Amino acid sequence: MLELLDINTFYGNIQALKGVSLEIAEGEIVTLIGANGAGKTTTLMSICGAVPPRSGEIKFEGRAISDMRPNEIVALGISQVPEGRRIFPYLSVAENLDMGAFLRDDREGVKKDVEYIYGLFPILAERRHQAGGTLSGGEQQMLAISRALMARPRMLLLDEPSLGLAPLVVKRIFEIIRKINAENKTTIFLVEQNANLALKVAHRGYVMENGRIIMSDRADQLLTNEDVRKAYLGI
Amino acid sequence: MDYFLELFLGGLTRGSIYALIALGYTMVYGIIELINFAHGEIYMIGAFTGLIVISVLTLLGWNTVAVIVIAALVAMIYSAAYGYTIEKIAYKPLRGSQRLSALISAIGMSLFLQNYVLLAQTSNFLPYPNLIPEFTFVKPIEHIVRSTEIVIYIATALVMVGLTVLIKFTRMGKAMRAVAQDRDMAMLVGVDVNRVISFTFIIGSSIAALGGVLVASHIGQVNYYVGFIAGIKAFVAAVLGGIGSMPGAVLGSLVLGWTESFFTGYISSDYEDVFAFIFLVLILIFRPAGILGRSQTDKV
Numbered sequence: 001m002l003e004l005l006d007i008n009t010f011y012g013n014i015q016a017l018k019g020v021s022l023e024i025a026e027g028e029i030v031t032l033i034g035a036n037g038a039g040k041t042t043t044l045m046s047i048c049g050a051v052p053p054r055s056g057e058i059k060f061e062g063r064a065i066s067d068m069r070p071n072e073i074v075a076l077g078i079s080q081v082p083e084g085r086r087i088f089p090y091l092s093v094a095e096n097l098d099m100g101a102f103l104r105d106d107r108e109g110v111k112k113d114v115e116y117i118y119g120l121f122p123i124l125a126e127r128r129h130q131a132g133g134t135l136s137g138g139e140q141q142m143l144a145i146s147r148a149l150m151a152r153p154r155m156l157l158l159d160e161p162s163l164g165l166a167p168l169v170v171k172r173i174f175e176i177i178r179k180i181n182a183e184n185k186t187t188i189f190l191v192e193q194n195a196n197l198a199l200k201v202a203h204r205g206y207v208m209e210n211g212r213i214i215m216s217d218r219a220d221q222l223l224t225n226e227d228v229r230k231a232y233l234g235i
Numbered sequence: 236m237d238y239f240l241e242l243f244l245g246g247l248t249r250g251s252i253y254a255l256i257a258l259g260y261t262m263v264y265g266i267i268e269l270i271n272f273a274h275g276e277i278y279m280i281g282a283f284t285g286l287i288v289i290s291v292l293t294l295l296g297w298n299t300v301a302v303i304v305i306a307a308l309v310a311m312i313y314s315a316a317y318g319y320t321i322e323k324i325a326y327k328p329l330r331g332s333q334r335l336s337a338l339i340s341a342i343g344m345s346l347f348l349q350n351y352v353l354l355a356q357t358s359n360f361l362p363y364p365n366l367i368p369e370f371t372f373v374k375p376i377e378h379i380v381r382s383t384e385i386v387i388y389i390a391t392a393l394v395m396v397g398l399t400v401l402i403k404f405t406r407m408g409k410a411m412r413a414v415a416q417d418r419d420m421a422m423l424v425g426v427d428v429n430r431v432i433s434f435t436f437i438i439g440s441s442i443a444a445l446g447g448v449l450v451a452s453h454i455g456q457v458n459y460y461v462g463f464i465a466g467i468k469a470f471v472a473a474v475l476g477g478i479g480s481m482p483g484a485v486l487g488s489l490v491l492g493w494t495e496s497f498f499t500g501y502i503s504s505d506y507e508d509v510f511a512f513i514f515l516v517l518i519l520i521f522r523p524a525g526i527l528g529r530s531q532t533d534k535v
């Protein structure tokens with residue numbers, strides 16, 4: 001479904017991605033793990049067109065998207081839950097959800113999806129008129145995921161959804177990720193520093209170091225891999 | 236009492252005029268955090284365009300209210316094209332570089348447009364016909380308010396209502412709010428940020444042009460420099476209200492208009508224009524975010 005072929009991405013003169021290639025099939029949960037500064041966020045930003053790669057190719061369903069603008073890529077069905085959540089602070093919860101559906105025209109469908117979201121996260125229904133910026137970290141993460149879902153994406157990109165959240169909230173969020181994948185058949189690309197958690201929910205994983213993919217395997221294999229355990233699981 | 240009312244209405248007129256310009260400043264600032272110094276020149280170009288249209292139509296033998304309506308519409312469209320183009324050639328290429336670069340580019344644009352009009356139209360004040368018929372008003376405001384002023388009040392009120400509806404209820408309005416709060420995230424939900432920015436310049440510029448035509452008809456003359464003074468004062472008003480906030484721009488404009496009017500009316504008229512600057516300094520010292528401004532980064 002998504003294919004990255006030898007992409008190189010730069011910030012000015014700094015090369016953040018060095019020949020990254022990876023592949024995600026429809027219906028999969030794939031995780032990308034790696035230490036701080038490895039280039040995980042940059043990988044997602046390259047996919048969504050915010051920081052396009054200088055060379056290499058990105059294909060979504062066989063179509064080259066590396067030259068498309070972010071709004072065009074969203075329209076193809078790729079939504080992102082960015083690092084740090086990026087809730088619109090002065091829009092209400094309901095308006096934030098509405099922004100997620102910005103490119104959709106089917107009012108009825110949008111309404112239905114809002115109800116679905118409120119069922120998934122009842123706390124968001126309670127807070128629907130509250131400004132997004134006043135929510136707690138966990139609530140904001142739920143809202144960020146919900147906002148991305150409002151676009152009815154075929155593929156969801158998640159950047160460190162567990163960051164800074166209490167274990168119980170993290171557990172809930174990962175349950176939801178699994179549920180979205182199982183029920184809606186949404187393909188998921190999950191970036192995480194919490195490798196243990198990510199590898200437990202994912203089918204396959206890639207390990208990134210200094211802008212390069214250094215390993216890729218089935219998630220259960222990576223979980224038991226000696227090197228991975230030492231470097232990323234702290235065991 | 237009559238004198239008070241006169242000053243009050245005079246202040247309202249000033250405030251409304253400042254508001255028509257300040258709205259454009261504050262909208263652009265809200266979206267791209269740039270003080271568009273060329274905005275006052277857009278106002279001035281709007282006034283000149285209106286004058287040209289009025290002159291042509293008058294030559295053709297028209298002299299009704301319709302002339303000023305057409306003149307205002309043409310001025311709005313023409314100035315919108317200017318605003319759009321200025322953004323594309325002077326600001327967009329600098330997006331992502333330091334803010335100071337864009338600011339210098341804005342000042343450059345302002346000077347360029349002033350001098351361009353200076354060359355084309357000379358520095359003389361040109362008489363501006365007033366095509367809005369004078370009415371005799373009822374008792375309390377008889378002789379202290381002119382019909383152009385009433386038109387200015389109504390135009391400003393309509394613009395405010397229109398903008399509120401635009402921002403609150405339309406798709407473009409939602410996109411504008413999202414871009415103002417987090418441009419990159421707005422992009423990630425599918426907003427075409429370039430379009431939103433262009434749209435903001437178009438709206439802000441056409442409102443300023445409307446102000447330009449109405450004010451020039453009211454005052455009865457225009458030259459290349461009018462945009463500079465009016466622009467600076469509207470800028471002060473926008474900062475006073477809280478730059479980036481649209482209700483703030485209107486409130487700041489009214490406060491500035493009334494303060495100027497009462498100050499010159501009751502105390503001294505010698506320092507009229509200095510007043511705005513004293514105000515600016517005081518705001519920056521005591522309330523840098525302005526009356527309705529949110530501290531630091533957030534707007535609209």
Ligand SMILES: Nc1ncnc2c1ncn2[C@@H]1O[C@H](COP(=O)(O)OP(=O)(O)OP(=O)(O)O)[C@@H](O)[C@H]1O
Nearest residue numbers: 011014016034035036037038039040041042043193
């Ligand atoms: N806007 C930027 N300008 C310049 N360099 C950047 C920028 N963003 C990231 N980098 C650099 O690119 C490299 C990769 O950063 P990236 O954010 O992709 O890492 P990451 O794997 O997501 O890290 P983390 O786990 O801390 O989020 C880092 O060396 C970083 O310093």
Ligand SMILES: [Mg+2]
Nearest residue numbers: 040041042083
């Ligand atoms: Mg990151």
